Amino acid sequence: MPRVVLAGDTTLTGVARALQKRLRSGTSKWSVIDSDFNSWQREAIDPQSQFHQTSPEILIYILSPRVLTDLPDIEAEFDVFLRGLTSVAGATRVLCTTVAVHPHQPQPLIETLAGQRIAAVLNTKLLSFQEQNSWFDLIDQTALFASHGVSALTDARYETIGRMYYSPKGAELLAEALSRAVSALTTSPKKVLVLDLDNTLWSGVLGEDGIDGIGIGGDGVGYAHLRFQRAIKTLARSGVLLAICSKNDEADALGALAEHPDMALRIGDFCAHRINWESKCDNLRGLAEELNLGLDSFVLFDDSPFEREQVRRLAPEIDVIEVPADPADYVRALADYPGFDRFRVTEEDRSRSRQYLEQAQREALKRQSESLEEFYISLQMHALIECARETTLPRVHQLIWKTNQFNLTTQRYDEPELRSMMKSGERRIVTLRLSDKLGESGLAGVLIVSTAGLRWEIDNLLLSCRILGRTVEYGLIRFIAQKARAAGACELAASFIPSARNHIAAGFLQRAGFQMEERSGKWVLTLDKADTLIPKDFVSITDKVDELVTGE
Amino acid sequence: MESTAPLPDETALKNVVVSALEIAHTAYRPDLQMHDVPAWDSVAHLNLIFAIEEAFAVKFQTELIPQLDSIAKLRAAIAQGAAFDPGSMA
Numbered sequence: 001m002p003r004v005v006l007a008g009d010t011t012l013t014g015v016a017r018a019l020q021k022r023l024r025s026g027t028s029k030w031s032v033i034d035s036d037f038n039s040w041q042r043e044a045i046d047p048q049s050q051f052h053q054t055s056p057e058i059l060i061y062i063l064s065p066r067v068l069t070d071l072p073d074i075e076a077e078f079d080v081f082l083r084g085l086t087s088v089a090g091a092t093r094v095l096c097t098t099v100a101v102h103p104h105q106p107q108p109l110i111e112t113l114a115g116q117r118i119a120a121v122l123n124t125k126l127l128s129f130q131e132q133n134s135w136f137d138l139i140d141q142t143a144l145f146a147s148h149g150v151s152a153l154t155d156a157r158y159e160t161i162g163r164m165y166y167s168p169k170g171a172e173l174l175a176e177a178l179s180r181a182v183s184a185l186t187t188s189p190k191k192v193l194v195l196d197l198d199n200t201l202w203s204g205v206l207g208e209d210g211i212d213g214i215g216i217g218g219d220g221v222g223y224a225h226l227r228f229q230r231a232i233k234t235l236a237r238s239g240v241l242l243a244i245c246s247k248n249d250e251a252d253a254l255g256a257l258a259e260h261p262d263m264a265l266r267i268g269d270f271c272a273h274r275i276n277w278e279s280k281c282d283n284l285r286g287l288a289e290e291l292n293l294g295l296d297s298f299v300l301f302d303d304s305p306f307e308r309e310q311v312r313r314l315a316p317e318i319d320v321i322e323v324p325a326d327p328a329d330y331v332r333a334l335a336d337y338p339g340f341d342r343f344r345v346t347e348e349d350r351s352r353s354r355q356y357l358e359q360a361q362r363e364a365l366k367r368q369s370e371s372l373e374e375f376y377i378s379l380q381m382h383a384l385i386e387c388a389r390e391t392t393l394p395r396v397h398q399l400i401w402k403t404n405q406f407n408l409t410t411q412r413y414d415e416p417e418l419r420s421m422m423k424s425g426e427r428r429i430v431t432l433r434l435s436d437k438l439g440e441s442g443l444a445g446v447l448i449v450s451t452a453g454l455r456w457e458i459d460n461l462l463l464s465c466r467i468l469g470r471t472v473e474y475g476l477i478r479f480i481a482q483k484a485r486a487a488g489a490c491e492l493a494a495s496f497i498p499s500a501r502n503h504i505a506a507g508f509l510q511r512a513g514f515q516m517e518e519r520s521g522k523w524v525l526t527l528d529k530a531d532t533l534i535p536k537d538f539v540s541i542t543d544k545v546d547e548l549v550t551g552e
Numbered sequence: 553m554e555s556t557a558p559l560p561d562e563t564a565l566k567n568v569v570v571s572a573l574e575i576a577h578t579a580y581r582p583d584l585q586m587h588d589v590p591a592w593d594s595v596a597h598l599n600l601i602f603a604i605e606e607a608f609a610v611k612f613q614t615e616l617i618p619q620l621d622s623i624a625k626l627r628a629a630i631a632q633g634a635a636f637d638p639g640s641m642a
Contacts, residue, residue: 013595157614158598168602 002028004182005051007035007043008062009070010165015062018175023182030182037163041077045084051092058185059088060095060178063141064165065102068115068122078122082129089135091416093185095178097141098123103150134394135415137343139181148173184341188402190319191297193235193340194284197246197253197275199303201229201265203327206252217262224327229264231331236269239349240340241291241356244273245283245300271356280307281314291356292465294404294501299339301330346395348442358439359466365438376471376538379436383472385479386544388422388429388446395443396431399464404501406473407462408494408508411448426450427459430545432476434467441467445476455524456484458494468504475537477512481530483545492525493517511535560608560630569623572596572603586621597621604630 004019006012016034023030035043035050040061043049051059067074088094099119105111119142130136145153153170166174198205202225203215215222216229236242242265246253253275257267267273272290274283280302288295295317302308308320321337324330342349362379369375388396397415404410413421421427432445444464450457458480463473477492484492494509510516513533514523525533566580573591586592592600601617604610608630612620619638620626629636 014599017595155602157612157617158602160614161617162594162598164598168599 002030002058002186003054003056004030004032004058004060005035005043005054005056006032006060006062007040007049007051008064009038009040009067010062010064010159011037011163012062012166014164014168014171015166015174015178018171019178019182022175022179026183028186041081041084044081044088051088056092058093058095058182062097062166062174063099065100065115066165068099068101068118069105074118075121078125082125085129085136086133089133092135093415094136095139095181095185096126096136097139098126100141100145102154134344134390137181137185139177144173144177180338180341181343183338184343188398189342190240190299190339191293192241192243192287192291192299193232194243194245194287194298194300194302195232196300196302196304196307197244197248197256199327200301200323200330201225202256202260202263206248206256211252211256211260214256214260216260221327222262224330226262226264228327228330228334231334233264233269235334235340236353237350238340238342238345239352241272241353242270243287243291244270244275245280245287245302246273246275247277247280248275250275268357269353271353271360280311284311284315284318292405299337301334303327344394346398348395348398351440351442354439355441355466361438362436373538379438379470379538381434381436381470381472381539382542383445383475383539384433384435384542384544385476386431386433387546388418388431390419392431392443393418393422396429396446399443399446399462400460403462403464404499405465405504406468406508407460407499407502408458408505409460409497410499410502411460411497421448426452428545430476430480432463432472434470434472434539436470445472447476447480449480451484451487451489454489455491455493456480456487456489457522458492461494465504470539471535471537472539473508474512474535475539475541477525478530478534478537479541479543481525481527481534485527485530490527492527492530493520493522494525495522558631560627564607565604565623565627565630568603568607569600569626572600582623582627584623600626 006016012034016032020030020032023032033050033054039049040063043051043059046052071077085094099122101112101115101119103112105115126138130138153167153173154165155167158164158167195201203221204213206214215225217223217226232242254267257263257265272287274286276283284295284298284300288298295315299319299321300308300311301321301323303323308323311318312320319339321333324333365378366375369378393415397418401412418429422429427448427450430447430449431443433443434441444467445462447461448459450459481492494514496506496509498506509523512525512535513530514525517524562582570577570580573589573596575589575591586597601612601620604626605612610630610633612629616629616636616638620629625638625641628641
């Protein structure tokens with residue numbers, strides 16, 4: 001049963017109950033425990049604290065606006081707080097609210113601004129702490145106050161009775177924001193936003209109104225669609241892939257996206273499209289196949305209630321956003337949809353769309369090539385292999401959780417586990433970064449191996465689907481086999497654990513020359529024959545791994 | 553004076569209590585007291601007061617809130633608003 005501990009400067013029992021209720025509506029049976037009143041400064045350092053007694057998966061700090069006015073030297077206390085927090089590093093994910101200003105101050109023309117100044121200092125400290133610590137994330141409390149208002153969040157009577165800054169209503173609203181944040185921490189975000197065109201990206205019907213008749217930009221409803229396009233562009237910058245699925249004439253639609261002067265989105269922003277008169281569901285399945293992603297990574301935004309209903313019914317894996325009747329509300333609908341939530345954007349996230357376009361070019365190159373071998377050679381693939389580092393850990397973690405297809409064991413590790421693995425040296429985490437003449441694929445392979453003794457054991461091997469089918473997997477196995485052999489090992493062992501999604505990896509070990517060892521149920525590669533057993537690869541490798549062998 | 557104040561709708565009151573305290577409809581009685589109901593603790597009490605204030609458009613004085621520890625007192629307080637004196641029912 002996963003646990004959350006809440007710590008703060010005010011009574012949080014109501015928030016804890018509301019949050020537990022929300023979290024339990026999902027599949028995991030979360031329990032949420034509120035720590036002692038005003039425990040925030042000692043929660044991390046006091047061995048008797050709720051946090052140390054419970055070892056929760058997630059620790060949430062809720063700092064009410066009262067910290068700004070009720071503590072004599074909040075800046076200094078904040079430094080102590082953050083220093084104390086570093087002692088929990090790695091054990092737990094930590095969420096913390098930013099600090100907001102309570103507006104009802106005496107002499108408000110002076111005091112609320114003075115509060116804003118201190119809040120800015122504290123929030124800057126929090127932001128740089130977040131930047132430095134991958135296990136620490138922030139929830140914007142000012143946004144919560146802006147959305148709901150101080151009279152919805154707090155009530156002086158309840159505060160008087162129970163030192164409960166957040167009223168029952170406020171606790172409910174805070175719990176709503178917190179549960180969305182917990183989901184963002186514990187589930188992987190959706191990958192693709194599929195958009196309709198007519199009355200979604202612009203107003204009007206292109207086939208009837210023509211390129212000069214559709215509404216995008218300018219005044220009136222076209223402005224709403226422009227704002228929507230810009231919001232989508234922001235989403236895309238965080239790594240969400242965009243695709244088009246529309247009943248339209250393909251040439252006309254592509255022409256409008258290329259030539260209309262006021263579009264914020266252009267055809268290059270989309271990694272795939274299906275513009276035809278086929279059914280949406282068939283087209284969505286086609287897009288999933290083309291992008292090599294599961295339907296459950298897709299989200300549809302389509303103004304037509306009929307299409308939405310049909311997709312909900314025939315492809316229930318896809319999230320369908322309920323689109324408001326008024327295009328002016330589209331941006332809000334997109335913001336309220338939690339499926340794309342993420343706390344951090346990695347380099348890989350930012351370049352994802354470009355990588356899918358490069359992949360399409362690779363497919364084209366493959367079709368033009370005389371043979372597979374010629375295609376592989378023409379790609380001029382290059383791999384950089386190194387050990388995981390603190391800077392690459394977030395991406396390693398992301399791959400471990402997101403890779404379902406080429407994943408030998410689907411063994412998931414959270415960041416603290418990976419970090420302690422990195423430190424203990426019992427197992428090594430090896431990463432692979434691939435580039436070819438069309439571009440960078442980024443960090444796309446992870447191999448975890450224990451390197452003690454005569455038999456090295458692969459704990460897991462996974463490759464992002466975007467680098468599959470290019471012999472990289474054989475290159476990586478050959479690399480590890482050579483390292484093992486050089487260290488004096490005789491065998492390399494690995495397991496395959498079937499999951500619902502990893503059938504693509506099923507035959508890999510056998511193809512790579514491993515043989516089933518009956519007594520252990522493991523696949524074993526005899527290292528002195530490895531070179532001839534492992535199929536040829538076409539990847540040149542730069543070896544940047546530190547010593548892989550475990551110390552005595 | 554007390555007899556002239558209209559009493560709140562009993563079904564509405566029951567629904568608010570049952571949902572705020574998260575108890576079964578069958579566990580509800582019009583004469584429930586806070587100490588009879590394990591789920592009716594201090595936090596649930598504030599949730600209940602909040603729910604009642606919303607449902608019946610009333611607002612209780614801070615001092616009164618902890619004293620409204622039975623359905624009977626809640627009923628009377630909703631009906632009489634500021635005029636309600638919990639001492640009269642102790």
